[in-house]
Amino acid sequence: MRSSSGRNSSGNNGGSRGGNSGGRGGSGGGRGNYRGAGNARDDKQGGRPKRPRPEERRYDVGPGATQEGPKSGRGPTARGGAKGGPKKPLQRGRSVPATSREYEARAEERNRERYAGKKDVKLPKTFPGAEQEGERLQKVLARAGYGSRRSCEELIEQARVEVNGEIVLEQGKRVDPEKDEVKVDGLTVATQSYQFFSLNKPAGVVSTMEDPEGRQCLGDYVTNRETRLxxxxxxxxxxxxxxxLTNHGELAHRLTHPKYGVKKTYLAHIVGPIPRDLGKRLKDGIQLEDGYARADHFRVVEQTGKNYLVEVTLHEGRKHIVRRMLAEAGFPVDKLVRTAFGPITLGDQKSGWLRRLSNTEVGMLMKEVDL
Known part of the structure; x- marks a missing residue:
């Protein structure tokens, strides 16, 4: 019983599958007839162009191409593309140059012929004096450290900037940083790439940039600078x-020249008691082995018992000048500190610290020596 029922069920299943396949076949045939009918209807309408099938498209282009072309794959002269065809169709009626150089030469020749008889086009000026050489004034000021270009333009609008002795009121004026003298609020601007530093030199440091004996020197504090100071x-x-410390040679020369008399201020620790006329003696002049030395100013800053802290100001720069003057007057110096060099003061700068001078300080230094 079980075997016969199994055979019957398999037979029925086979018959149903055959019927279904036949149904699919019939439906497939219907679709084929519909497509064929649509194609025939398209053929009857002459207005629509017939689009070739993918296997009938031409992929062979360029010189030497055949009329029929290959049915699949790239042609021997195909130029590329998603399916081997050209990215841009060639224009008819024009010859294709053999090389890109030849094409560029022909284009250049056509451009020359086109613009041969035309006048030169004059571009509009963005501001007065644009045809001049040099840099814009606000750019020079910004590079010198006076803030952003907009801030420098405001300085010009406020009539605080002058070039070669004349106040500048127009924006965009061009200057030559090498030749023109630029001032802000009456102080000269270092328009070139100059650097200016103040160092609080500790005791025991040699005042040279390099020391052959290996002692600590000034150069040890500026080893990471790109510019030689x-x-x-x-x-x-x-x-x-x-x-x-600076890389401005002319400024350094004038600051140390006796002609300009730049003053230096020192604080000296001495042991007293000191007479009342010590200041007068120093101002009148002390006879040294290399000539008279005179102080410009003298005062007692502090007194603690016999210990005195005195301030001496003078414009000379001879070696050990303050120590020698006080020692000749009868008061050897225990400790000496230079608190000011011209307008540059020590302030609260710690020993061994290096700081960059501000634009105002640099301008005051230049004004001190007529720069």
């Missing part, structure tokens, strides 16, 4: 205080 004047090894 040099010191302005000297301080003896045991003297502390302000010493300037």
């Amino acid at each position: 040099f010191h302005v004047g000297r301080l003896d090894t045991e003297t502390e205080g302000v010493i300037l």
Whole structure:
């Protein structure tokens, strides 16, 4: 019973599958007839162009192409594309140059012929003086450290900037940083890439940029600078205080020249008691082995018993000048600190610290020596 029922069920299933397949076949045939009818209807309408099938499209282009072309794959002269065809169709009626150089030469020749008889086009000027050489004034001021270009334009609008002695009121004026003299609020601007530093030199540091004996020197504090700096004047090894470093040769020369008489201020620790006329003696002049030395100013800053802290100001720069003057007057110096070099003061700058001078300080230094 079980075997016969199994055979019957398999037979029925086979018959149903055959019927279904026949149904699908019939429906497939219907679709084929519909497509064929649509194609025939398209053929009857002459207005619509007949689109070739993919296997009938031409992929062979360019010189030497055949009329029929290959049915699949790239042609021998195909130029590329998603299916081997060209990205851009060639224009008819024009010859294709053999090389890109030849094409560029022909294009250049056509451009020359086109613009041969035309006048030169003059571009509009963005501001007065645009045809001049040099840099814009606001750009020069910004590079010198006076803020952003907009801030420098405001300085010009406020009539605070002058070039070669004339106040500038127009924006976009061009200047030559190498030749023109630029001032802000009456102080000269260092328009070139100059650097100015103040170092509070500690005791025991040699006032040289390099020391052959290996002692600590000024160059040890500026080893990471790209521009070579040099010191302005000297301080003896045991003297502390302000010493300037720069790469502006003319400024350094004038600051140390006796003609300009730049003043230096020192604080000296001596042991008293001191007479009342010590200041007068120093101002009148002390006879030294290399001539008279005179102080411009003298005062007692502090007194603690016999210990005195005195301030001496003078414009000379001879070696050990303050120590020698006080020692000749009968008061050897225990400790000496230079607190000011011209307008540059020590302030609260710590020993061994290097700081960059502000634009105002640089301008005051230049004004001190007529730069």
